[in-house]
Amino acid sequence: MDVPKHYLFSILVVSLVVLFSDPLEAAPKASLITHLPGFNGTFPSKHYSGYVRFKGQRHPTRRHLFYYFVESERNPSKDPVVLWLNGGPGCSSFDGFVYEHGPFNFEAPKKQGEHPILHLNPHSWSKVSNIIYLDSPSGVGFSYPSIPTGDLQTASDTHTFLRKWFKLYPEFQANPFYITGESYAGIYVPTLVSRVAKGIRKGAKPKINLKGYMIGNGLCDSEFDGLNSLIQFVHGMGIISDKLLKEAEVACDGNYERNEDKTQCTTALAKIAELIMGLNMYDILEPCYHKKNPEATSTKNTSLPKSFQELGKTDKPLPVRKRMFGRAWPYRAPVRDGIVPTWPQLTQSLQARGVSVPCTNDEVATAWLNDEAVRKAIHASPKSGNWNLCLAGLEYNHDAGSMLSYHHNLTSKGYRALIYSGDHDMCVPFTGTEAWTASLGYKVEDEWRPWMTNHQIAGYLQKYAHNLTFLTVKGAGHTVPEYKPRESLHFYSRWLEGERI
Template sequence: MAISYRSKSSSLASKIRREAFAIQLFCLVFTHGAIVDQAARLLQFSSSRMEIQCHHQDNKVHRRSHINRATTTNISPQDGLKEADKVSELPGQPGLAVFDQYAGYVTVNSASGKALFYYFAEAAEDPSTKPLVLWLNGGPGCSSLGGAMLEIGPFFVNSDNMTLSTNNYAWNNVANMLFLESPAGVGFSYSNTTSDYNNTGDSSTATDAYTFLVNWLERFPEYKSRDFFITGESYGGHYIPQLANTILSNNKITNAPIINLKGVAIGNAYLDDNTNTRATMDYYWTHAMISRETHQAVQQHCSFNGTYTGACRTAINAANNQLGIIDPYNIYASVCWNASNPQELHGSAANTDPCSHYYIQSYLNRPEVQRALHANTTGLKQPWSDCSDIITPDNWKDAPVSMLPSIQQLISSELSTWLYSGDIDSVCPVTSTLYSLDTLGLPTNSSWRSWYSDDDQVGGYVVGYKGLVFATVRGSGHMVPTYQPRRALTLFSSFLQGKLPPE
């Protein structure tokens, strides 16, 4: 898959920067197409939500709350499918892996032919004693397999688009890691019924993910009673609480499959429409990205209560226009100017290659890679991409305005609940999570303090509330494990152990 060179011209800037009502939408455009990444997709979603509110539409489909009800789930025979899903070796893999890996499909609706793709990397050491962890990327409509290869999986794709390197801070160092591409239409997941793609939203995504889990556990029965955790980021702030509450609701039903859910952890979570927009504007100001006058105009004209006047939209657009061409994931990182020449990255922050998305897309569209992963490319409507072109904010049917009631549900269920924030992300900034915590109004059990990673550097800050832990990760953008892999692994290990990160 060729990736063309992009010149630095004024026309390029107009291609990259797209004004949005809420916050600036970035999509790095190449001559032969574009990759819409998780940040760009979330900004697109946030913008579409504000546009609905701007026009004062009583859109009950988009604004309704998800109610966690018991789900009737069909469990299908899984005999022999685990062995068929075994991945002997990925093309370009750096030697034999010391862990088993699997990939394949679980059918969640046999009538419509809806099948969800997964990739599973068992723990590198003693997998029988390690917990099972599900990772969900956000979007909506973005791939968790992409998250594996960009953030926490055992391998990264090199700039040649063909070979892999080892991730020394992979999360399967401490857990058995399961990555789910959800909903159907994302990554390698698909449906044989096209109308399924136009009837996707938070509720159906939670239902299908639950159906996936109970059938996957039939396929891998050794994990049925294992401690189970759900982690993820971004729009995972919707996916994770709703799936967790669905599991908890179904666990209460007699004769229903019991999933041994112990906790959830969400990074840079998108939790509340209005809070996120207000927090982003405040983040811009406190990080010297917009002028005092622009921030004052936003404060004067915007109430952030679900109604956005013309004067408010003008003020927000003025803020967006002052940002310039930056990476909204990480406000101090470089953007990808030339994915075919990694030498022209101009000092990428934290040695993170901003062109990595392009290497991953090229690698996962190689026929030999798709064969190794058992991907059914005949069922796909599009090549593999980081975020789906057919599951978009335009056809997303339901999403609560606020996920805080669902978070409160988890706390009330005494489920270990963690929120963490990279502190240089402007997409779902740390201020957004802090404002959401103010709304929850939880009593403090452990006072705010610094925490340290194993390199004796401050990894961030942490506070323990009654029923919830909040931690920051210092020097990290939207995708915490990408920008601060060592600190992310320390934080993740502490979460699994049920204790605050080390002092």
């Protein structure tokens, strides 16, 4: 019996649809990670990594942006897709992968030259979400090449990355999508969310199912994030006396940020700087880690922000942290408009002034990610050069201004926002973040209260209208999931689910 041609054509079309929509086949097979040096066992979910390549709109150089994608261990076809961005600017998101909420915990190798031993992380954020760790902007981590960029260009490039990524992984296009990050990602995230939202309004394809964003200890506005919040924080923590606070208030006319150049104000601030310089600015509860022979990695001469020029008059080393892989995030606040010194540039400038290098230790990540077997396993190109936590030669321009208008516009349009702070971070103190979230003027819907994990108070929160929540994490520093992994997974998972924290 002859089969009608139109019937055969219909069968062919249906077969092609099934073939190309099968979630098991949609992700690029060449990007699948089958093993990782240092880990013996079975991955609890699929891992992918590779490059998304494209030319930029403002700067036509071809970018090669590197990502590491971890599917959810729960239900990858339904769970949210989350983009994670570390800050800097110019620092790799492998910081979050290795030290914070990635799928593994790293144990020190037993012998020199061996790989770190990887154990499954019981508090990985991949327990409840699909998560993309992106090295951005171009030149950071395994992404290449390094090009001059800024806030707006980075947002544009990352939006292009996302559109191309969702084409590579079409089975995730319908999943709820969130953009998250910490520190300078307080700038990256709102500018990117705004760019993605604009693309949605203009009908950009594929359509991204954007639902909201989350920022940890992130920058927002120099007036809120700067000296005004710092002085309030250190006084509240018992680091400076009532007498010195009153002296500074009078000398600086109540606004330290605007009057720091006045002689009397400068004198008062110098006294405060002397009291805080021996502290780990990224977690005042923790000691500092210092390399014995720190190396200067910068190739540029960049002047420090004025508020740092008086810090430190000694290079006396502080004790090495007992928690070997712990280190605090390498960033200084606030950021003002214009070229932003990157972390390696700042480090070199500090060393030249005889000031101790801030409390960081990225030795495990650096050794592991520069191992040839590891690089081959995760498909990192030799063209990317050596992996560094933060890029030394990045020319980066803070050109987006204050984030207050971004937050107001995005939340008023219905995008959910969780703004969280480790309450012992002196780099971007919670005092400033609490103030700017309140300054948006939204009605309080859930009055300041404790939130709990394991029957213990884990922090405090206040929820506003328009789905804006400010939350603190008790005892955590600048990189919250590093210090409080259990508590972080708790608020992260409940917020993604839209449940009460």
